[in-house]
Amino acid sequence: MKKNGKNCNIYDLKLFKINGFDVLLHKILKQTREVLNAEAGSIYTINGDSLDFKVFQNDFMNYEQIYLQYLDLKGLKLPLDKNNKYIAVDSLLKEKIIVVNDIYNTNKYEFLGVKEYDKNNNYETYSLITAPIIHPIDNSKLGVIQLINKLRSGKKVDFKEKDKDTLSIVSSLIALTISQAENDSLKLKELNDELKVANEKLTKKVEHEIGENEKKSAIIYHQSKLASMGEMIGNIAHQWRQPLSAISTLASGLSYNIELDNYNKNETIDGLNKIVDTTKYLSETIDDFRDFYRIDKSAKEFNIASNIHQSVSITNASLYENKIEVKYYLDKSLTYYGFENELKQALLNILQNSKDAFYINNEDIKKIIFIYLEKINNTIYIKIKDNAGGIEEKYLKKIFRKNFTTKDEHKGTGIGLYMTKVIVEKSFSGNIKAENCQFEYENKQCKGALFTIEFQAK
Ligand SMILES: Nc1ncnc2c1ncn2[C@@H]1O[C@H](COP(=O)(O)OP(=O)(O)OP(=O)(O)O)[C@@H](O)[C@H]1O
Numbered sequence: 001m002k003k004n005g006k007n008c009n010i011y012d013l014k015l016f017k018i019n020g021f022d023v024l025l026h027k028i029l030k031q032t033r034e035v036l037n038a039e040a041g042s043i044y045t046i047n048g049d050s051l052d053f054k055v056f057q058n059d060f061m062n063y064e065q066i067y068l069q070y071l072d073l074k075g076l077k078l079p080l081d082k083n084n085k086y087i088a089v090d091s092l093l094k095e096k097i098i099v100v101n102d103i104y105n106t107n108k109y110e111f112l113g114v115k116e117y118d119k120n121n122n123y124e125t126y127s128l129i130t131a132p133i134i135h136p137i138d139n140s141k142l143g144v145i146q147l148i149n150k151l152r153s154g155k156k157v158d159f160k161e162k163d164k165d166t167l168s169i170v171s172s173l174i175a176l177t178i179s180q181a182e183n184d185s186l187k188l189k190e191l192n193d194e195l196k197v198a199n200e201k202l203t204k205k206v207e208h209e210i211g212e213n214e215k216k217s218a219i220i221y222h223q224s225k226l227a228s229m230g231e232m233i234g235n236i237a238h239q240w241r242q243p244l245s246a247i248s249t250l251a252s253g254l255s256y257n258i259e260l261d262n263y264n265k266n267e268t269i270d271g272l273n274k275i276v277d278t279t280k281y282l283s284e285t286i287d288d289f290r291d292f293y294r295i296d297k298s299a300k301e302f303n304i305a306s307n308i309h310q311s312v313s314i315t316n317a318s319l320y321e322n323k324i325e326v327k328y329y330l331d332k333s334l335t336y337y338g339f340e341n342e343l344k345q346a347l348l349n350i351l352q353n354s355k356d357a358f359y360i361n362n363e364d365i366k367k368i369i370f371i372y373l374e375k376i377n378n379t380i381y382i383k384i385k386d387n388a389g390g391i392e393e394k395y396l397k398k399i400f401r402k403n404f405t406t407k408d409e410h411k412g413t414g415i416g417l418y419m420t421k422v423i424v425e426k427s428f429s430g431n432i433k434a435e436n437c438q439f440e441y442e443n444k445q446c447k448g449a450l451f452t453i454e455f456q457a458k
C-alpha cells in the first residue's frame, strides 16, 4: 500500500468501492483543504432527516488506515435534531459557519466522536471549522463540510474570520456543483433509460452494438465532467479571491472616509461603481461555471471565438498561477450551430494537457499557448499549440485511445483526449489530429504539441 502523502489520491475507485459522486466529493474536499490549508476534513450530505457521512481524508494516515476507517464510517448517520450536540448538525440547522479552536477546552459541543477518534489514532484535533452547504440560489440545504486543523509551517493554528469568508464562498460553489451533479445524474439516468428502450428496439434490428456504445460514451463523458468539476472549485475560489479583497478594500476605504466626514461625491460614486463592476465580474464567473456544467439540451448557434474565450476563462486562474500566457489569433466572425458546452469540454481537455505538459517539462521558459481559429474554403480549423516540449513520437499514435496516459497513476486517467475525439467526431462530424511542431517565437526556438480540430462550417 502506498503512503498517503500529498501526492496520493484517496479517491481510488477500486480500492474504496466508491461511486462517481463520491469521487467528486473527494476532489472537492481535497481542493477545499488546499485552499484553507487544513490537515483533514469530511463531507456529509443530507438524506431525509439525517446527515449521512460521505467522505473523509487527511494527510497523516497511510492509505490502508484511511481505507479501514472509511469502511467503519460508511453507514454513519447524524439525525437532524436540534437537541443533539453535533457541531455539523448545529451548523446546518442554524445555517452558520462555526469555528472552534482548541476543542479540548470548549464545552459548547461534546466532540465525542472526534475525541474517540483522536484516542484511537493517537492524533490531536485542535481547530475545526464547519460550514453548511446551502444552494446560493434556491437556498436548499445539501450537506456540511468540516475541516480540521489549520496548518501554518507545520503547526496547528486557529481558523480565523478570513477562513470563514473563504469557506462561505467555497461552500456556495460546492452547493452549486453538488446540485448540478445530482441534476446531471438524473438526466443521465433518463438518457440511459431512453437508450435502454432504444437498445431493445435496436437489438431486434441487429444494430444493438451502436446503442451500447453510445450509452458507454455518455457515461464516460459524464464521468470526465464530474472529475473536472472538483478541480474547478479550486479554480473559482482562486479566481474570486482577488476581486473579493478588492471589494472589501474599496468598501472599507469609503466607509472610513465617510466616518471622517472627508468624502468627495465623485470619488465615492467612482468607488461604488468599481464595487458594482467587480460584483458583476464575480457573478459572470459563476455563470460561466454553471453554464459549463449544464448538459446541452439542444443545439444552438454560437460564436466559436467566444466559446474559445469562455473555455480559457474557466481555467484562467490556474493558467495565470502557472504563468502560462494565452495568445489568440481568432476569426471572430465564425459561428456554428451545435452543442457549445461540448466544444468547451473538448477544448478544456486540450488546454489541461498543455498545462500538465508545462508542469512536467518544468523548463525555465516563457510558457505560451497559441490558439488559432480560421475558416478555409468551407472548413473551420481550431488549432491549439504550446511550447511545452511536445509528445514523444512513440506515443503520438496512441494518445487518443481510451485510458492511454503517460502520467502518474493518480494524475491522469487517459480519458481527456479520448473524450475530445469522441466529441469532435460525433457532435461536430469532424476530425482531430496531433503532431509535434517547432517554431520561432520572439527570437526563441520553441518545441511543442499542436492539436488541430477541423469540421465543416454550417
Ligand atoms: N500538449 C501536450 N504535450 C505533451 N504531451 C501531451 C499533450 N497533450 C497530450 N499529451 C500526452 O497524451 C496523453 C493522453 O492525454 P489525455 O488527455 O487523453 O490523458 P491524460 O492527460 O494523461 O489523463 P486525463 O486527461 O484523463 O486526466 C498524456 O498522458 C500525454 O502523454
Ligand SMILES: [Mg+2]
Pocket: 349, 352, 353, 412, 415, 416, 417
Ligand atoms: Mg488530459
